Amino acid sequence: MNILLHQCCGPCSVYPVEILKGMGHSIAGYWFNPNIHPVTEYFKRFETLAQFNREENIPLFADNVYGVQEFTKNVAQDIANRCAYCYAIRLEAAAKKAKEEGFHAFTSTLFYSRYQNHELMKKIAQEISMRFAIDFFYHDFREGWQKGIDCSKERNMYRQPYCGCIYSEEDRYIRQINKKINSITSHS
Template structure:
């Protein structure tokens, strides 16, 4: 059995179908202290609960809101997004590998390697390192191949799709990105 760390409902859809097609047994694990604020955290839990109902599979839930845990892990890097994300990946993957050991799973993996918006190579490197240290195999597949498919399914099932990665910083950054695009557009228009 594979322990599948799940960051959110939409990101799990393609991987669930993949496992079912390959006849691989799996159990989900929700552990994401990086999701803020509290309302958003609850909303993502609700979205995954909907996916669970539709796809009918087991999930080990950690529904404790982890703002303090997240800050404790990342505060030194609040102005260094790359390092902050590295700590965030490590925090969630370490909990996953420990859970895999606890429940005697054959391997572990994560929906984070499904997203085209994450640092895929870094997540893979951290998971491989943890796998080596804890002696639990890391199930790797480049799930990004199914990104479009998963998003389409999420849309068709009307599953809530969040507008940012998770932490308060990424919530702010999405507006920066939007504003940067708007400024570029304004600049282009003023030149024409």
């Protein structure tokens, strides 16, 4: 099949690309990640992904629009359910692009992450697939979690420390920050 692979970043692409190529699929990458904050992080991830795709001879379509304002506007009132919105906008954009460009199917490197809700993503992708009349190719890439990490480190790829949005950044660092604040204020 000719598959459009939505890519959230370079490191998360390593294992899915290996698997898809190993299955004999023809792939192209697609960058659409309006959730990533701050803008410097957004561009670090994009540059790393673009370099990876060049090295792997993977064509890359990029909707290079920094959309953090639109993203936060749509999740600010329901932060607990932000991931569902995030999955939906990125998978829908991938399906639309795949349809426009004549691909047989779409998928995403999001299915590589152990931290994402696979059942919810799969459900959303299947609904989008039906709505846009394009196949969704599902594979649970989590099986290669450690292999992807090891390979990305061997390649000296920039590895981001959190999922992407401002809220995931807070989740990642809040305990460390609070611990430091407490130790500083307890010594005052």
